[in-house]
Amino acid sequence: MLILSKEDIRKVFSMKDAVDSVKQAFSIYSEGKSVVPLRVNIDVAKCGGQSLFMPGYVPDLDSVGIKIVSVFPKNVEKGIPSVPAQMILLDGTTGEVCCIMDGTYLTQLRTGAASGAATDVLASPDAKVAAIFGAGGQAICQLEALLAVRKLELVKVFALGDEAKKFVEAAKIQLKEYRVEIVAAESAEEALKDADIITAVTTSRKPVFPGNLVKKGAHVNGVGSYTREMQELDEYIVTKADKVFVDSKDAVIAEAGDFIQPMEKGLIDSNRINGELGEVILGKVKGRENDSEITLFKTVGIAVQDVVTANKIYKKALENGIGKVVEV
Template sequence: MLLLNKEDIKNVFSMKDAIEANKEAFTIYSKGKSVAPLRTNIPVKEQEGVMLFMPGYVSDLECAGLKIVSVFPKNIEKNKPVTPATVMLMDATTGEVSSILDGTYITQLRTGAASGAAIDVLAVKEAKIGALIGTGGQAEKQLEAMLVARDLDEVRVYSRNKDQRESFAIKMNEEFAHYNTKIIAVESSNKAIQDADVIITVTTSTTPVFDGNLIKKGALISGVGSYLHNMQEIDPVALTRASKIFFESTDAVLAESGDILIPLEQGLVSKENISGELGSVITGDIIGRESDDEIIVFKTVGIGVQDVVTAKRIYDKAITNKIGIEWN
């Protein structure tokens, strides 16, 4: 069994690799070539947190896996990751665990890469302005995915905490200087999204975090943070203005995400407004963007197949490069 920590993964697996792995995972899922049960959510009310158990199986890759991930917002006060996680990769020909990987980093990587895949497939080709709302533990990889998927001149970042958004912008300008993109902290979410071609929301908000009337024609919105029924980041107005709405998994989003469930319950949108899954766009089974004026929404809550495929591709590269620790 191979043990892979964060540095091991970083040594062999880039964001570009992660985006390709996510596109592969979404394709496998939408083709029905995986077993991906809905995740088990166990609330931990005392900590205002939730523990999630996410299994998946991909026969064509002869692998399976399980990710155990928690979302504990109070961890930030303890200087611990808000979303600690572990991924177990299994050999589906023997049923043995072949690798244990740093799931906290994989979660950041593949969650960012989900937005990256959506941007790569659905955003306007000449996108130049990005917006990132939320500067927590998932934000850095969301930003990196945005920069990998499109050659952006500027990304505006916003969080309610002024010091946090400003320090985030300073750090990211240093971290991603090689992209030659200006990363600017702004004083409101609405200022962030004005004229933005690509918008990512990654918060745990229970109310919409921007005014949907301000979304420009042609924008792509990737909603990442709303993974429970009571959470809502995306203004329903943006959904009503959108030409197309895509998910990574229709079953998962309609089982969990308040971004979609709340507007459905309020009658603001209907299931007829749902265009389909990103994997089906990648395979060409359904049409993605048809014009540069279309507003498109992509909603993701995360599925186990993403973790399994990403872990398998990391494992393969680690074996080739002789990275990691063998544990018998």
């Protein structure tokens, strides 16, 4: 059995690799070539967190896996990740565990890659300015994914308190090879100004930016909301966007407050969703059709992303002799 740390993964797997893997994962999912039950979400109310169990099976890759990921916001106060996780990968031909890898970094990587895939497929090819709402553990991979698929000139980051400024300083160092200007915005309105791409990656229970200020032709990624109580996207952008795409229609309708809350108010129904991103990639559904359309992508995360990405990481690690082999 192979054990892979975050650093092991970084040695063999780039963000571009992750975007390609997630595109494949979404295509597999939308073709019905995977088994992906809705995740089990256990509320750990005593500690203000949740633990999620996400199983999946991809027959064409002979790969089975389950990611155990928790969201404990108070972990930040303890100086440890707020989204700890492990990915357990099984050989689909024997049922044996073949790899355990850092699921926290895998989650950041594949979640960022989902936005990267959607941006690559749906955003204007000429996009130059991006806005990111949120500066937590997921934000750096979200930013890198945008930079991996578009040659951006300016990225504006907005978050509560002084978190944006701290994030910007770290991002300038970590992503210096992209040679992009990264700044902290003083307000949501400032962040939105001229933004061609907008990514929200928070656990907020109220909208983090006014949707009516999103400019024509922009692309929006809604990433953070994964329970019915969370709603980082306002009802204006959800109802008024020209086209809406999701990672999984079933999962978004079951889990995302961004859509559940306006549906419960009768403002939209499931037909508001034009299709899954995998269907756009496969050519079954049309994506952006002109420069003025506002496109919206909502992801809650599905296990096929983890299984496909983990499978690719595992194979690359074996090829390069990376990781620690243990006998159990």
